[in-house]
Amino acid sequence: MTERSTGPDPDRTDGPRDTARPGRDRKDRDVGGRTGTDGTGAGRTDGRAGGRTADDTERTADGTADEGAPGQERSSLLVRCVRALGLLRWTSLRLRLVFVFALVALTAAVSASGIAYWLNRNTVLDRTQNSALNDFHKSLEDSTRSLPLRPHCAELQDAARQMAGGPQNYAVLLVTRGADGRQCVATTDKDLFTLKTVPQSLQTAVNEKRALDDGNRVPYHMYWQRKELHDTPYLVAGARMNGGGPTGYMLKSLATERQDLNSLAWSLGIATALALVGSALLAQAAATTVLRPVQRLGHAARQLGEGRLDTRLRVTGTDELADLSRTFNRTAERLEQRVAELSGREAASRRFVADMSHELRTPLTAITAVTEVLEEEEDSLDPMIAPAVKLVVSETRRLNDLVENLMEVTRFDAGTARLVQDDVDVADQVTACIDARAWLDAVELDAERGIVARLDPRRLDVILANLIGNALKHGGSPVRVSVRTQATPDGEDLLIRVRDHGPGIPQEVLPHVFDRFYKASASRPRSEGSGLGLSIALENAHIHGGEITAANSPEGGAVFTLRLPVGTGGAAEEGQEDGQAAQGVAQGTAQEAPKAPETPDGTAVSERAEDTAPGTGSGSGSAPGPGSDPDAGPDSGPDSGPRRKEGGDRR
Numbered sequence: 001m002t003e004r005s006t007g008p009d010p011d012r013t014d015g016p017r018d019t020a021r022p023g024r025d026r027k028d029r030d031v032g033g034r035t036g037t038d039g040t041g042a043g044r045t046d047g048r049a050g051g052r053t054a055d056d057t058e059r060t061a062d063g064t065a066d067e068g069a070p071g072q073e074r075s076s077l078l079v080r081c082v083r084a085l086g087l088l089r090w091t092s093l094r095l096r097l098v099f100v101f102a103l104v105a106l107t108a109a110v111s112a113s114g115i116a117y118w119l120n121r122n123t124v125l126d127r128t129q130n131s132a133l134n135d136f137h138k139s140l141e142d143s144t145r146s147l148p149l150r151p152h153c154a155e156l157q158d159a160a161r162q163m164a165g166g167p168q169n170y171a172v173l174l175v176t177r178g179a180d181g182r183q184c185v186a187t188t189d190k191d192l193f194t195l196k197t198v199p200q201s202l203q204t205a206v207n208e209k210r211a212l213d214d215g216n217r218v219p220y221h222m223y224w225q226r227k228e229l230h231d232t233p234y235l236v237a238g239a240r241m242n243g244g245g246p247t248g249y250m251l252k253s254l255a256t257e258r259q260d261l262n263s264l265a266w267s268l269g270i271a272t273a274l275a276l277v278g279s280a281l282l283a284q285a286a287a288t289t290v291l292r293p294v295q296r297l298g299h300a301a302r303q304l305g306e307g308r309l310d311t312r313l314r315v316t317g318t319d320e321l322a323d324l325s326r327t328f329n330r331t332a333e334r335l336e337q338r339v340a341e342l343s344g345r346e347a348a349s350r351r352f353v354a355d356m357s358h359e360l361r362t363p364l365t366a367i368t369a370v371t372e373v374l375e376e377e378e379d380s381l382d383p384m385i386a387p388a389v390k391l392v393v394s395e396t397r398r399l400n401d402l403v404e405n406l407m408e409v410t411r412f413d414a415g416t417a418r419l420v421q422d423d424v425d426v427a428d429q430v431t432a433c434i435d436a437r438a439w440l441d442a443v444e445l446d447a448e449r450g451i452v453a454r455l456d457p458r459r460l461d462v463i464l465a466n467l468i469g470n471a472l473k474h475g476g477s478p479v480r481v482s483v484r485t486q487a488t489p490d491g492e493d494l495l496i497r498v499r500d501h502g503p504g505i506p507q508e509v510l511p512h513v514f515d516r517f518y519k520a521s522a523s524r525p526r527s528e529g530s531g532l533g534l535s536i537a538l539e540n541a542h543i544h545g546g547e548i549t550a551a552n553s554p555e556g557g558a559v560f561t562l563r564l565p566v567g568t569g570g571a572a573e574e575g576q577e578d579g580q581a582a583q584g585v586a587q588g589t590a591q592e593a594p595k596a597p598e599t600p601d602g603t604a605v606s607e608r609a610e611d612t613a614p615g616t617g618s619g620s621g622s623a624p625g626p627g628s629d630p631d632a633g634p635d636s637g638p639d640s641g642p643r644r645k646e647g648g649d650r651r
Contacts, residue, residue, distance in 0.1 A: 093294075097287040098280055105279030106272070113268035120264055124257050129224070132168045132252045133237055137222060139163040139172075140239060140248045149244050150179050156186040156246060164188040168252060170235075173198065176246035192229065193251045198236060199225055206238040206247060218242045226254070233258055293321040297328060309336035354410040357403045364400050371396045405532040409516070412539045419456050419543050426451045426460075426483055426494060433464040434481070442472055447483035453494050453566045459540040460564075463548070466537040467498040467560045475500020475558055485566065493546075496562040504552040513550045514538045 143159040151159075156174050164172040171189040178184035187193050195203075205223040210216050224237035233254040240247040296313060303311040311332055313325040371393045378386060411417045427447035434443050464481075471479040482497045505513060512518045517531040534548075541548045546564035553559045 094284075094287045094291055097290070098283040101283030101286070102276060102280045105283075106276050109272040109275040113272050117261075117265060117268055121261055124260060125254075128252075128254065128257050129235055132170060132235060132250070133222065133224060135166055135168045136163070136170065136172075136237055136248070136250045137239060139166055140241070144174075144241055144245045144248070147245065148179075150177055150181075151184070151246075152179050153184040153186060156184050159246075160186040160188050163248070163250075170250045170252035173249040173251070174246045175249075189251070193249075197229070197251065198238065198249050199227065201225075202236060202238055202249075206240055206249075290321075293325065297321075297325065300328065300332075304332055304335070309339055350410055350413050353406055354414075357406040357410065360403050361407075364396070364403060367396055368400055402532075405536060408536055409532060409539075412536075412543075417539070417543055419459070421454050421456055423452055424455045424457050424460065426453055426455075426496075429457060429460055430464060430481060430483060430496070433461050434468065437465065437469070439468060439472065439479075442477050442479060443468060444478045444480045445483075446480065448485070451483060451485055451494065451566075453564065455544060455564065456540075459543065463537045463540050463562060464496070466533040467496075467548075467562065470534060471498050471500035471502075471558070471560070475502030477501065490565075492566045494562075494564045494566050496564075497559055498562075499553055499557055499559045501557045504556060505550060505558045507552075510550055510552075514548070 140163065143163045147155060147159055156176060156178070160172045160174045163174075164170065171187065171193040173185065173187045173193050173195065175183065175185050175195065185195055202223055202225050206220070209219045210221070212219065220240040220242050222237060222239035224235060226233060226235055228234065235252045235254055236249065237252075238247065238249040300311045300313050309332065312329050315322050315325045315329065371389075374381075374389045375393050378389060381389060408417075427449050430445060430447055434440055434445065468479060468481065478501065480497075480499045482495075482499075484495045484497075486493045486495050514534050514537075516535045538548050541562060541564065544564050546562065548563075549561045551559050551561070
């Protein structure tokens, strides 16, 4: 007689499955088995017979049905986890490192724990099962050998009690035909182990007579199953004596083995959790060690971006991060050298322009005086010479304006431009600027009355003269000037918009309209402006803490918007050098300027107004005379009023 499992085993494929008990899957999990398995084969205990497969078709179909639903559930859970990970935003390199370390450690720990549990489970179950089956097989042969072929029920009961009295502590059920011809059933546990307790598939397999051949030398074999009764796992085995005799069944509890396996599972789970926590801590420490140089590098890069070109990293070691730090230091050193060279060249260029402008002022003063005399004597000159005199006068004034503009630009670049603020009625200031340049016929003013701002009136006049003059020269009449205020989170802003009705500014030119000496096309004829007017206007807005923007109106024409804060100073100190400014204004009142040439329609057009003082009517101005301070700039310039010139600055 050989033993066979009537249920599929993780390591075997033989034996039918008991399909009568729906609690079989729960039983298998409780005893540590795989989902859908009912038993583990104990192996052959008798070399006289080979293995047999009982009801393979039933087992396979049933096994597929048992394993399908849990497998699909696990797959769905895995898909949801992957999607959740895909939605996670990895905002920290440290988090990614810790997660990868923890994931690797968790995978390794779970794999090791799973393998250890599976090996221990098989070892525990196989050992207990083989021991019980071998003992049952031997006890069945020994106890029934002395029984007659058809024993009385009492004799059969004694044999059953004798078999159950062994060290394995299992219940025994014996079935045979008694002396009276009726079926006799003897059991050692009438409450738990009866013939109904034995699965029908197991009874069928045990009582099935096999044909004898080279692979099967005995007609009957031993079969076993694992099943659960009252939430307790049991091993059920049965065998029929070859050569006649009773059929025996045994029922052994696997509760102890389940408890041992559960304890093992808890131990492995705790070990896995501890391994996960330990790996996370190690990953945190490793990430800190790895990322500390990266953090220092990021901090140094931010300092370098803020202009601290002397920033360097302390380099230790020879790894990749150390090489990166050395590369950063070399880059920072070369950048510092390059910036120092460029700064030196820029400073030299500024000094050159400032010195050249300063040196040109003295001869220009003399030339201007001569041209003024020639202009006064224009009526008495030879008609053949008069056009040349007009050209000399015009170009002399233009050259004088260019020198003054260059001087103003150098002050802005050097940071020496000063802001002299006063309470200014904006509407009156705009009206005075327009009236001083005789633009009343060409400009429409829409100004709110009563707007008083803390501004530098001279610099505001420079801004307005450039914006309005530029609109008159390059735009189309009428030029509309609007003055409004706008509430902001920080207080209130002054908005002055200058709009013309010309063709507008090409889109590719808009970003460059405030650049110095910028020309939209190299083929354009030489402009009468200096090319610095809009740039100086923008700098004057910046020194107030304001801004000028250029855009095209949807209705046509260009729109320049001046935005200045109301009641606060800009980048310069308020009221600084008031005495020098007053002295400059006093000097300017002593100077006289010739009348500006007029356009054919009789409207005088301003080419530059950077050095103008607040206009209060018809003003005059000229280059500094021989007695003026050659270093006096726009803050203490010689002009007492706006200077009338030809044309505005080019766009």
